[in-house]
Amino acid sequence: MAGLGPIAVALAPIRSEEFAALIAVRNSHPAARRIAVVDVGDVSVAADLSRALTLSQVDYYVGQPWASPEEELYPVVGEALRAWAYDEQPRFAKATVVDTPGSGRGEQLVGWLGRNGVAAGFHSSDSAEGQDLRAGPLAGLQLPSALLWDGRRLGNPAEVELAEELGARTRPERDLYDVAIVGAGPAGLAAGVYSASEGLHAVVIEEYAVGGQAGTSAKIRNYLGFPWGVRGADLAAQASRQAEQMGAEFVVARRAVDLRVDGDERVLTLTGDDTVRCSCVVLAGGVSYRRLGVTSVDGLIGHGVFYGAAASEAQTMGGPACLRPRRWELGRTGRGPAGCRWR
Numbered sequence: 578m579a580g581l582g583p584i585a586v587a588l589a590p591i592r593s594e595e596f597a598a599l600i601a602v603r604n605s606h607p608a609a610r611r612i613a614v615v616d617v618g619d620v621s622v623a624a625d626l627s628r629a630l631t632l633s634q635v636d637y638y639v640g641q642p643w644a645s646p647e648e649e650l651y652p653v654v655g656e657a658l659r660a661w662a663y664d665e666q667p668r669f670a671k672a673t674v675v676d677t678p679g680s681g682r683g684e685q686l687v688g689w690l691g692r693n694g695v696a697a698g699f700h701s702s703d704s705a706e707g708q709d710l711r712a713g714p715l716a717g718l719q720l721p722s723a724l725l726w727d728g729r730r731l732g733n734p735a736e737v738e739l740a741e742e743l744g745a746r747t748r749p750e751r752d753l754y755d756v757a758i759v760g761a762g763p764a765g766l767a768a769g770v771y772s773a774s775e776g777l778h779a780v781v782i783e784e785y786a787v788g789g790q791a792g793t794s795a796k797i798r799n800y801l802g803f804p805w806g807v808r809g810a811d812l813a814a815q816a817s818r819q820a821e822q823m824g825a826e827f828v829v830a831r832r833a834v835d836l837r838v839d840g841d842e843r844v845l846t847l848t849g850d851d852t853v854r855c856s857c858v859v860l861a862g863g864v865s866y867r868r869l870g871v872t873s874v875d876g877l878i879g880h881g882v883f884y885g886a887a888a889s890e891a892q893t894m895g896g897p898a899c900l901r902p903r904r905w906e907l908g909r910t911g912r913g914p915a916g917c918r919w920r
């Protein structure tokens with residue numbers, strides 16, 4: 578299949594001869610989304626289907642027959658196409674950042690923009706593109722510098738400055754809120770949706786990226802309402818849109834650094850010295866994990882370096898063993914715990 582050109586979506590009936598080829602599409606076209614077709618009412622395929630989804634051999638399934646393709650087929654194919662396009666098609670870069678090679682700050686800004694759902698490009702200042710930008714629209718600006726899609730330019734911007742330029746709110750609007758939520762991970766986003774939907778004036782304060790840890794997940798399979806799983810970034814975008822539509826306010830790129838009681842009110846202080854007054858505070862700051870602090874290792878997190886494994890990973894570990902653990906044998910001498918040796 579390597580010579581076929583791009584494949585966005587492939588379908589095959591489960592248990593058919595073509596199904597093995599469907600699974601193998603991933604080898605030649607890693608971004609292609611694969612859809613298993615199952616016969617409606619054939620419960621005998623349930624275990625095979627569940628296993629294929631768990632092992633990421635397929636991404637979606639669709640039941641046949643259908644009265645009209647609009648009813649069953651198009652929604653699934655449309656979702657598969659959207660996911661493929663997100664990975665494979667060029668996105669509209671709202672910001673282009675240029676920085677000195679090796680500084681790391683430019684990449685940090687691009688990473689922060691990406692975590693907040695803003696596609697951004699990066700050029701090293703010694704590349705041809707970087708030099709053109711520095712000689713042209715970014716001339717005279719301190720590095721890292723950023724060029725926005727409409728020509729606005731910033732020299733050495735802080736995250737809060739970039740957020741404001743991109744239209745995000747970084748200061749509270751109201752004098753008093755019913756509820757202030759610290760943290761916009763899944764817990765804070767849920768608190769935002771449900772407090773605002775009950776008619777409360779709610780504000781969600783996020784210091785880094787809406788979505789929290791969940792926003793970094795390539796695919797969350799156990800979140801209610803997403804049978805095929807959901808990309809963490811999509812979950813964050815949908816949930817924050819939902820909270821805003823309910824009337825919740827978001828204050829981003831600000832950290833809550835202090836909380837005190839003032840009569841009937843709670844007062845949060847944010848970095849930059851703004852305060853948020855409210856009747857009730859929900860602390861949804863999640864956790865942050867202590868890391869080794871080795872820069873070269875940090876770059877590999879999620880790509881072979883992991884800080885923990887969930888029990889739910891066990892179901893993806895079926896099939897032949899690729900590593901055979903060696904066992905200690907008792908009662909022999911050799912290196913190892915006293916009286917044991919490797920077998």
Ligand SMILES: Cc1cc2nc3c(=O)[nH]c(=O)nc-3n(C[C@H](O)[C@H](O)[C@H](O)COP(=O)(O)OP(=O)(O)OC[C@H]3O[C@@H](n4cnc5c(N)ncnc54)[C@H](O)[C@@H]3O)c2cc1C
Pocket residue numbers: 759760761762763764765782783784785786787788789790791792793794795796797798799831832833834861862863864
């Ligand atoms: C790569 C990855 C994949 C995962 N996949 C899954 C999965 O498939 N299924 C699953 O169940 N779980 C998964 N998890 C775990 C799941 O993401 C977390 O359990 C979940 O995100 C916790 O949600 P939370 O809202 O409590 O906290 P968090 O997601 O940690 O969010 C807390 C937010 O609060 C912000 N914050 C903290 N302090 C302040 C402050 N003082 N002021 C302002 N903001 C602040 C942080 O910046 C952060 O955005 C995954 C985690 C990771 C890292």
